[in-house]
Amino acid sequence: MKKSVELPKYQEVTLKNIAHISIDSSYKEELDNTTIYHITKKDKNIVVIDSFLIIDYLNKKFPELELQVIGPAQCIIRIHEKKKPLSFLLVVIVWLILFIGTAMTIMNFHYDVSMQEVQQKLHFLLTGQENEFPLWIQVPYSIGLGIGMLLFFNHWFSKKFNEEPSPLEIEINNYQQNLDDYLIQNENMLDDERNNR
Incomplete structure (x- = not known):
């Protein structure tokens, strides 16, 4: 998993955008282009994607593959807009x-x-x-x-x-590292609150 990436608004997030994939089979291209998430207007400027949710999704889509996550457990997606020229x-x-x-x-x-x-x-x-x-x-x-x-x-x-x-x-x-840690912790607390409702 990549720790953080920058992507434009309304883009489909594929697995290759948020993770490095190492595989010895013909699944490489299909895994690379697997859509994991779609950035919408409600996402504002930051999305945190948890690797366990990705593993669950990929296990359902590719039950014949064994998946292992190395690196960070979450990927932070920073959504950037087109910057206005400086005055x-x-x-x-x-x-x-x-x-x-x-x-x-x-x-x-x-x-x-x-x-x-x-x-x-x-x-x-x-x-x-x-x-x-x-x-x-x-x-x-x-x-x-x-x-x-x-x-x-x-x-x-x-x-x-x-x-x-x-x-x-x-x-x-x-x-930046402290901010990323805070975002990951805060996102996990928000997920726990949503699950308890």
Whole structure:
């Protein structure tokens, strides 16, 4: 079973859409194209299909086959609609908000830790002279801060510096796994409620 897949609205879900099939017989093509579910309007944007229901259905349709499930017990189908093109104005507004918010965060952090005073004292220790704006320390520090953030997030727009996932990608993956676990658990609770009625 595949853990999750993305399919368009109103599509018939076949077995090959939600599972990898390994078989040494002429049934492969027929199994691949067996319709398991039909996405309807009431499904909204997520459908959870349980492997035990699939096994029951396939056992009735192919009683001569022995079926085994390997991997996740459920497959989450995410129903996607055609995406509207992004508005250039919206992108610019979001970019400005993020830019200003990030700049304010960095400035407030530097103010909290008295970064300017630290740099002034460092300048005095190294040169023996007092200077309110030691630019020879501040400019390389600012450039290094930007480069450090680029290296930490491992991205320059769509270009990656190496194949390792960035911390942000790992967090997004962890969030997605937690969301999938919640959806599977919630769907099972809803099924139990329906069966008790």
